[in-house]
Amino acid sequence: MKEVIIGLEVHVQLNKLRSKLFCSCSTQYHDSEPDTHTCPVCLGLPGALPVTNGKAVDNAIKVALALNCNIEEWTMFYRKNYYYPDLVKGFQISQYDYPIATNGSISLDMEGGERIIRIKRVHMEEDPGKLVHVGTIDKSRYSLIDYNRSGMALLEVVTEPDLRTPKEARLFLNKLKNILEYLDVFDSSLEGSLRVDANISLAGGARAEIKNISSYKGVEKALLFEIVRQNNLVRRGVKVVQETRHFDEVRGITISLRTKEGEEDYRYFPEPDLVPITIADRVDDIKKTLPELPDAKRQRFVLQYGISDNHAKVLISELGLANFFETVATEVDANLSATWVADILKGELNYRDLDISAFSPNHMVQILQVLKKDTITENGAVQVIRTILDEGGTPSEIVKIKSKDLLKMDVDASENITLRVIEENPGAFQDFCKGKNEAMHFLMGQVMKETHGTVNRSTVIELLNKSKKEKLQNAPDNHREA
Amino acid sequence: MNVDGIREMLQNGKSVEELVHSIFDKIEHSKLNAFVTLAKESALEEARRVDKHGAKGMLGGIPIGIKDSISTKGIQTTCCSKILEGYVPPYDAHVIERLKAEGAIIIGKTNMDEFAMGTSTETSRFGPARNPWDLSRVPGGSSGGSAAAVAGGEVPLALGSDTGGSVRCPASFCGVVGLKPTYGLVSRYGLIAYANSLEQIGPFAGNVKDVALLLDVISGYDSRDSTSMTKKCEYLKELKDDVSDVKIGVPKEFFGEGIDEKVEKAVWGGIKALEDMGASYTEISLPHTKYSLAVYYIIAMSEASSNLARFDGLRYGLRLGKDKDWHTTFSEIKAQGFGEEVKRRILLGTYALSAGYYGKYYLKALKVRTLIKRDFEFALKDTNVLITPTMPFPAFKIGEKIGEPLALYLADVNTVPINLAGVPSVSVPCGFAGKLPIGMQIIGRHFDEATILRTAYVFERNGGG
Structure with missing residues (x-):
């Protein structure tokens, strides 16, 4: 089997910002009626002008720093011209030459050891609106457009073609998401917060670009499908052609959209309504505000608490979980805390599709203290956790009510x-x-x-x-x- | 009709409502076709309000015409294009907010070349505007309606926009004063873009004083326009009868081939008159001027090709009967909604930005633009104003040049370098060729509107024009 070469273009919404990239419309539109979070600017009305959200630039710099990028002295916006009904101005304000950052990396912890995935560039751009169809896109008689999303700040992170397997691609995305959430610039739980274009080729062959995959699992599935498809072509002696493909999430397959000849010419040119932004002078201040990032936290957990690297790895996978662990570990034995938080509580939460905010660290401390005193069994402790999650209550109440079942037998x-x-x-x-x-x-x-x-x-x-x-x-x- | 005259009228007991009624009466019987949309109801309402509560603000009760490229909340704004038929902006441009805050009364929208692409106001979908000095002639363009309305005594003040001469050309052809401010002095927020990096909203009036007053109202920083700047002074206050410190540069390239003899003579007469009033002059050179037209049209058309992409009738503007699939529907709307000249510029601009041509045209044009800008900065080190003819010739006949786009483009030869350099320039009346007015262009340093307005003011007061 030929070597697989994968590169990703990841679009993440900087959805922790209060306002959009070029206007002051609120970003909190997810539960709102269509077109209620719009203004002349994000509707692209004639005469309206963009003004860059400085906080968006700061957040982009944060990400660039966390991804070990080179940050340029200054940056500027370009117009990317193409026509699509969700794009209000007939062009997207994006970046081209002079992006905000270049040449970064993310390290992945693979079974065979550490893998460094190089980041080619990071740039800012505005999100288009959203097409809505009654039923499916092929069956709907018309398209509706919701412009609430129009003008949301996006960050595009482009990797070098360094990924080798669909699993690596998934791990890369998880790691990126992890870093963005640590930086408090991204909420992955919001619909449409992440979209991926994946480039994939077999060594020596032409590449396919799979556009607009909207889930982490979708990326892995689409890539797995592409490997099979391209391998089949090679085996049958058919040449793989360079093309853009669409991933059908429901059927789990990719479909050709257009070949290279049909590629658009975006006619990039500098956005005349915006002026270049000097960023070099902000970098040092932003650097000082950077939080501890996942890799550093993992190392510290092992060193400071003496817990296993495996536990540390699970604990840092979500910032909330890591903070929860630290709160608990300062009160009770760190290793016990790690086991109970990373193995048991995490499992119970996953089973219920809850996140760590559903459980109070104080309750965990109380449970572990009782457990340590040997007055309840491990199983009893699990029962207490389950009862709190399912029915509510505090550990002491539950222990009292269910003492018969929970107290340890001699x-x-x-x-x-x-x-x-x-x-x-x-x-x-x-x-x-x-x-x-x-x-x-x-x-x-x-x-x-x-x-x-x-x-x-x-x-x-x-x-x-x-x-x-x-x-x-x-x-x-x-x-x-x- | 000027601001002082109107104030006097109002002081002598005429009501603003009467004034506004008489203006609408005049416009409705006018042959100029200067106005394309009238805001009768809102204007009369505002007039009655002023009558009741008294005139407040720098322009209290003063009527004004607004070019159809400037967004006015509740008043149809179409850039005189079919594609924007029925578009009523839900918001006011920055300059309109300023006018309203200072008590001006918006009479209506003035005629223009479609999307400001023209030198004659003939490409308007509402038909050509006419020159008050000779109804068979064009008023110039693209802000022809604004200039004609002021020259024809319909309104004392008007706003235009100037991308490559669109305020100064019609000011020159119609014998009024028109200013293109320094790029960044007036917020473009709400101005429907033709070529963003070149254009400014500019004032028209019958005299320099009123232009300075109107500039005072509309200029200054606006946080919604990233290219906008803070102004340094109040322009009306800076007007005084003294040009002894004015050092005029006369760039020989602007008196070259194609300049009408009478125009050249009149402008030289103006320069000599200013010398008599205490200014000095030297002949200078702006060596890159010869590239201006090429550079201008590449940049303007490239930006326009992108700016005009949004007009597809989907969210506002023209709609044609029954919708087909989106590609067909929007192609048809664009095909029917845009006029010939607009299509020509979109196509040329699209071509200039295409892969493989971007470096050859757009990028190169930007580089030459820098050289042109440096020419001006260099020339304006030892001088503080430059004087040239505004237009190479007086107003031409309607229909005379419309069939030759290139000949029309050449008419902009003296106005486009100023937009490329971003410097301010005012066109002031300077004699006649027969019964047609001639305009003299006074160019200044970046953000030094005060000096060019003062020069124009002294020239006007002392019998120039």
């Missing part, structure tokens, strides 16, 4: 119940003695059922093993017979 009581289960299930116990895992799971299940999960698994395993040892010593022949 070892004697555990032993009695375990021995009773062994007695009642001789066949299973025999299988367990022969080393059958399923039998162990069955016996464990029975004990848990009897005790409502209030015993420690390790205690039960200890007891089972002890009984097994005794049985084998008492009846050595049994073993041989089997």
Whole structure:
């Protein structure tokens, strides 16, 4: 199989800004009626003029710094001329020569070690409006246009063709998203916040550009499809042609939009309504405001808290999670905190499609403190977390109400119940003695059922093993017979 | 009709409402075709308000005509193009806000070449405006309606816009005063763009004083125009009867081939008259002037090709019966909505910006523009004004040149270098060729409108023109 070469052009909305890129319209349009967040400027009415949102430039500089880019002395806007109904002026104000930043990088943590993905350039541009169709685009009898999005600040991050697999592409996007959220310039949960154009070719072949993929998973799927498609062409001896393709999310396939001959000539020229912006003088101040970024945080977590790198990696994957962990870890044992936050709480949240803001770090501290005092079992602690997430309440209330189920049973009581289960299930116990895992799971299940999960698994395993040892010593022949 | 005269009338008991009625009466019976849309209702309402509460502001109760390229809230604004038929802006241009704040009464929208692309006001979809001095002749362009309205006594003041001479040319042809301010002195917010990097909104009036007054009202920083600048002075206050410090440069390139003999003679007469009033002059050279027309048309058409892309009838403007698929629908709207000259400039501009030609045309034009600008900066080091003929010839006949676009482009030879350099320039009446007025162009340093207006003022007061 030929080497796969992938480059991405990622458009992220700087949606944490209060106003759009060239006017003062609010960016909080996501729950609003169409065309309610518009003005002469973002509607492109005759005579209206753009004025650059300085905060947008600052946020772009932040991103450029976080991506280790070269930041130029000054930057300027160009007009990218093309015609489409969602584009109010018949051109998009974008950047061309003199983009805000060039030559950066993002490091990816892959199984085979660190991979550096080079960033070619970062530039600012305005978002067009949004076409809305009744049903699907092919079946709808007309297009509706919502201009609320028109003029939103976009940042385009362009990579060098350094990615080699669709998975790498996905990890790259996750890392980028992670960095942007750390910088507090981007909210990935908002609809339309990220769109990707992916360029992909097999070594020696022409490249396809897949336009406007709107989800992280979509990028991986589209690329996987393209690899199969291009490989099939090569195998059949058909030449891969340079073209622009569309990704159909529903069917999971890419469709040809136009070949190279049909490529548009954007007739870039400097936007005469805007003046060049000097940025060099702002960079130092912005640098001082940069927060700790994910990679640095991960290293610090390992060093400062002595937790495993794997835990650190999970914890830093969301800023909220990392902050949550730190709050908890200052109150209770860091390793215990890491396990419970990264493994258990994160899992419970994912299962419910919730984010970390759904759980209070104080509650976590209380739960871990009770757990550490050995008054509830691990299972009991999980029950408390689940109850808080599903029904609400505080750990102390829940422990009080459900004390029967949560409080830890003493070892004697555990032993009695375990021995009773062994007695009642001789066949299973025999299988367990022969080393059958399923039998162990069955016996464990029975004990848990009897005790409502209030015993420690390790205690039960200890007891089972002890009984097994005794049985084998008492009846050595049994073993041989089997 | 001038501002002082109107103030006197009002002081002597005439009501603003009567004044405005008489203006509409005059316009409605006029042969000039200077106005294309009248704002009768709002103007009379405002007039009655002023009558009731008294005239307030620098232009309280003073009527004014506005070029149809400047956005006026609630008043149809079409750039005299079919494609903007029915477009009523939901907002006021910065200059309109300023006029309203100072109590001016907006009479209506004035005729112009479609999208300001022309030198004669013949490409208007409302038909040509006419020159008050000779109805068979053009008033100049593109702001021909504004100049004709002032010259014809319909309004004392008017606003135009000047991309390559569009205020000064009609001022010259109609025998009124017209100023193209320094690029950045007047906010372009609300001016429908033809060529953004070149144009400015400019005042027309029957005399220099009124031009200075109107400039006082419309100039100054506006945060909505990134190219706008803070003004340095009040222009009316700077007018005084003294040109002893004025050093005139006379650039020989502006008196070259194609300049009518009578025009040349009249302008030299003006220069000599100023010398008699205490100014001095030297002959100078602006060596890159010969490239001005080529540079101007490449830049203007390139910018225009991009600016005019938004006009597709989708959100506002012309709509044609039943819609077909979007490509067809919008192609048809553009085909029917734009006139010939506009299409010609869009096509040429699109070509100039195309891949492979951008460097050869647009980028090169920008470089030469820098050289032209330097010529002016250099020449204006030792002088403080430059004087040239505004137009090479007086007003021509309607229909005489419209069939030859290139001949018309050549008429801009003395006005376009000023827009390329971004410096201010005023055209002031300077004698006649037969019964047709001649305009003298006084060019100044960046943001030194005060000196060129003062020079024009002294010239006017002392019997020039």
